[in-house]
Amino acid sequence: MDNFIRQKSIALLIDPDKSDNKLLSGLITSAVKSKTDYILVGGSLTFSGTEELIRTIKNKCTIPVVLFPGNLLQLSTTADIVLLLSLISGRNPELLIGNHVIAAPFLKGIKEKIIPVGYILISCGPKTSVEYISQTEAIPADKPEIAVATAMAGEMLGLKTIYLEAGSGAANTVPIKMIKAVKDNLGIPLIVGGGIRDSHKISDIFTAGADMIVLGNSCEQHPELLIEACRIRDEFIENTLSGIVHP
Numbered sequence: 630m631d632n633f634i635r636q637k638s639i640a641l642l643i644d645p646d647k648s649d650n651k652l653l654s655g656l657i658t659s660a661v662k663s664k665t666d667y668i669l670v671g672g673s674l675t676f677s678g679t680e681e682l683i684r685t686i687k688n689k690c691t692i693p694v695v696l697f698p699g700n701l702l703q704l705s706t707t708a709d710i711v712l713l714l715s716l717i718s719g720r721n722p723e724l725l726i727g728n729h730v731i732a733a734p735f736l737k738g739i740k741e742k743i744i745p746v747g748y749i750l751i752s753c754g755p756k757t758s759v760e761y762i763s764q765t766e767a768i769p770a771d772k773p774e775i776a777v778a779t780a781m782a783g784e785m786l787g788l789k790t791i792y793l794e795a796g797s798g799a800a801n802t803v804p805i806k807m808i809k810a811v812k813d814n815l816g817i818p819l820i821v822g823g824g825i826r827d828s829h830k831i832s833d834i835f836t837a838g839a840d841m842i843v844l845g846n847s848c849e850q851h852p853e854l855l856i857e858a859c860r861i862r863d864e865f866i867e868n869t870l871s872g873i874v875h876p
Contacts, residue, residue: 633710633744634790634818634840637865639858641665642697642822642845644672644797645682652849653682657689659852663859669843670708671697673758673797679703699762701728704735711736711743714792717783718749718776719765746820747783747791749776751807753824754800767796773807780811780819791815793839795823798846802830805837812838828857835865 641660643653660668668690670682679696683705686694696708705711713736716724736743750760752767760767768775780791793803793811802824812819821834822843834842842862848855 638666640667645678747788753795757796799824808837
């Protein structure tokens with residue numbers, strides 16, 4: 630999966646716990662219309678419905694489906710890509726390696742689909758569901774040097790992608806200063822998600838160096854944001870091909 634993130638990309642995150650049929654159909658319609666790059670499936674509290682959701686999405690569109698598992702019960706071999714998340718911002722051994730040991734035999738037959746990801750939680754407001762469920766403390770938003778060192782360590786350990794996460798429904802996004810600092814010290818793709826609610830922030834995050842932006846709750850309430858995000862993505866790609874450097 631070396632070509633997972635080849636250029637600026639937009640991903641739509643769908644939580645099986647929140648995807649009623651009407652909402653799901655609307656989100657997929659927006660994703661297809663805007664040419665969204667990926668659809669991520671997963672959530673902090675989900676215990677069932679992941680497999681069914683993946684099948685439903687695949688029946689409705691050809692956008693690659695990426696498994697974004699929040700726990701072992703969300704594992705599936707039917708997604709096009711599986712993000713094997715190691716929560717490197719925390720010190721919970723189960724989320725650093727424990728769950729991976731249990732998952733390895735199940736995932737053995739789809740190794741070509743797996744992307745090892747360094748998952749880094751950033752504290753961007755009140756405690757989020759993922760912080761509570763993971764029983765870990767997020768990196769403070771005003772400590773970019775810790776995020777940089779953590780991301781660098783993840784790359785040195787052989788992880789293929791770093792994911793800076795503010796958390797679903799976070800009050801604020803990962804700080805632009807932190808995104809830029811991490812990207813300036815990485816040689817692998819950078820994903821940023823959580824708390825992204827407007828087009829200006831999407832542009833700022835791409836400019837700071839994010840290779841992929843993940844949108845979730847905001848698109849459930851405002852599907853037009855996904856279309857706008859993909860327009861901004863296309864603009865960045867076009868400018869890159871034209872040799873225009875963003876400030």
